[in-house]
Amino acid sequence: MPAHELQERANQVIDAATRLHAYWLKQRTPMRMPTNFSKPLPPAQPAVSQKLVGRNDPCPCGSGKKYKKCCLH
Numbered sequence: 001m002p003a004h005e006l007q008e009r010a011n012q013v014i015d016a017a018t019r020l021h022a023y024w025l026k027q028r029t030p031m032r033m034p035t036n037f038s039k040p041l042p043p044a045q046p047a048v049s050q051k052l053v054g055r056n057d058p059c060p061c062g063s064g065k066k067y068k069k070c071c072l073h
Contacts, residue, residue: 053060059070 053067055066055068057067059065059067061071063070
């Protein structure tokens with residue numbers, strides 16, 4: 001394929017990519033920015049994890065069996 005044809009196809013790809021970008025940019029919903037920057041943000045809260053059930057603890061399903069014999073298959 002001649003070099004001028006390759007350049008023409010490369011230009012077509014660039015043009016198509018530019019049009020696609022413009023299309024999807026119009027489809028995006030604008031981000032809402034906070035209007036009151038003087039109010040401080042609340043402090044971040046640490047993630048709270050639930051207590052894990054041990055193998056020899058009673059099963060939380062209420063069967064009365066140990067977890068290792070009931071729900072730990």
